[in-house]
Amino acid sequence: SLKVLNPEIPKDMNSDKGIVLDIKAVDSKGNKFLIEMQASSQLYFPQRALYYWSKLYSKSIGKGQDFEKLPRVYSINFVNFPLFKNEPRFYWSFQVSSKEQPEILLTEDLSIHIIEIPKFHLELDSIQNPLDYWVYLLKEAVNIKGEQMKTLQKKNPKIKKAINKLKFVSHDKESRELYEARLKTELDYKARFAFQLQKMREEGIQEGIQEGIERGIEKGKVETAKQLLAWGMKREQICKITGLKDSDF
Numbered sequence: 001s002l003k004v005l006n007p008e009i010p011k012d013m014n015s016d017k018g019i020v021l022d023i024k025a026v027d028s029k030g031n032k033f034l035i036e037m038q039a040s041s042q043l044y045f046p047q048r049a050l051y052y053w054s055k056l057y058s059k060s061i062g063k064g065q066d067f068e069k070l071p072r073v074y075s076i077n078f079v080n081f082p083l084f085k086n087e088p089r090f091y092w093s094f095q096v097s098s099k100e101q102p103e104i105l106l107t108e109d110l111s112i113h114i115i116e117i118p119k120f121h122l123e124l125d126s127i128q129n130p131l132d133y134w135v136y137l138l139k140e141a142v143n144i145k146g147e148q149m150k151t152l153q154k155k156n157p158k159i160k161k162a163i164n165k166l167k168f169v170s171h172d173k174e175s176r177e178l179y180e181a182r183l184k185t186e187l188d189y190k191a192r193f194a195f196q197l198q199k200m201r202e203e204g205i206q207e208g209i210q211e212g213i214e215r216g217i218e219k220g221k222v223e224t225a226k227q228l229l230a231w232g233m234k235r236e237q238i239c240k241i242t243g244l245k246d247s248d249f
Contacts, residue, residue, distance in 0.1 A: 001027065001028050002025050002026070002027050002033070003025060003026055003027075004023060004024070004025045005024045005025055005026060006023070006024045022035055022036050022037050023035040023036075024056065026071075030071045031071050031072045031073075031074065032056055032057075032060065032071050032072070032073045032074070033073075033074045033075075033076065034052055034053065034056060034073070034074070034075045034076065035076045035078075036049075036052070036075075036076070036077045036078065037078050037080075038077065038078070038079045038080065038081075039080045040080070040081070041081040045077075045079065045083060046083070049075055049077055049112055049114070050075075050112065052075065053073055053075040053110065053112060056073050057070065057071075057073045057109065057110075060073070070109060071109070072108060072109050072111065073109060073110065073111070074111045074112075074113065075111070075112040075113065076113045076115075077112070077113065077114045077115065078115045078117060078135075078138060079114060079115070079116055079117065080117050080118065081116070081118065082116055082118055082119060083114060083116055084116070088119065089119070090115060090116045090117070090118075090119035090120045090135070091113070091114075091115050091116075091131065091135075092113065092114045092115075092116075093111070093112075093113050094110075094111075094112040094113075094114075095108070095110055095111055095112075096110050115131075115135060117135060117138060117139050118139075120132075120135045120136065120139055122136065124136060124148060124151060124152070127155070130156060130158075133152060133155065133156040133159060134156075134159065136152075137152060137159060137162060137163070137166075141166055149163050221243065221244055221248075222244065222248060222249050225238050225244055225248070225249040226249050229249065
C-alpha cells in the first residue's frame with residue numbers, strides 16, 4: 001500500500017529550483033518515493049535528482065534519532081528529453097556501489113531511476129513487462145485509440161484507472177485549455193532554444209552557450225506568462241504552466 005504525502009502540491013514548489021516535485025509518497029514499510037515528471041530539458045538534471053533525493057532522505061529522521069531509522073528513498077524520474085544522448089536504452093537505475101566491485105553496495109537506501117520517454121520505441125503488441133506498458137501510455141496518451149485502450153487494459157488491468165482518468169481529463173474544458181497552453185509554451189521554448197543556439201554559433205560563441213540559452217528561456221517564460229495573463233488566464237494556472245512564481249510577472 002502506498003500513501004501520497006502531498007496530494008496537493010504547494011504553489012511555491014512550482015518553481016523550486018526550476019523543477020516541480022510531482023509526488024511524494026510512503027509505503028507500509030516506511031520506504032519513501034519521489035515521482036517526478038519533467039517535460040522540458042534541464043541543465044544538470046542528474047545533480048537535481050540527487051539533490052531532491054537527499055532532501056527527503058536527510059529530513060526522514062529528527063535530531064537524536066538513530067541512523068538505522070533512515071528509510072530507503074526511491075527517486076523515480078520520467079523525463080521527456082534524452083538525458084544520455086549517445087545511449088539507446090531508455091531506463092536507468094542508479095545506486096551507490098564499489099568502483100572495484102560494483103556488486104557490493106555501500107547502502108541500499110539510495111535508489112534513483114530515470115526513464116527517458118523519447119527513447120521508448122516499442123509497439124503495443126511487442127510489450128512484455130509492466131514498466132513498458134506504463135511508459136507506452138505516458139508517451140502515446142494523446143494518440144491512443146479505443147482498441148488500443150482495450151488492449152492496454154486487458155494486458156495490464158492496473159492501467160485501467162489511469163485510462164479512466166485520462167478520458168475524464170480529455171473531456172474537461174479547463175484541463176484541455178491547460179494542456180494546450182502548456183503545449184504552446186513548450187513549443188515556444190523549443191523555438192527560442194533553436195534560435196538562440198543558432199545565433200550563438202553564427203557569432204562563434206562557444207563558451208556559455210547552455211547558460212545563455214537558460215537565461216533566454218527564463219526571459220521567454222516571463223513573456224509567455226504576460227501574454228497568457230493578457231488573454232485572461234488566471235495567475236494560478238499560468239504558474240502551473242510556466243513554472244514561474246506569481247511575483248515573477
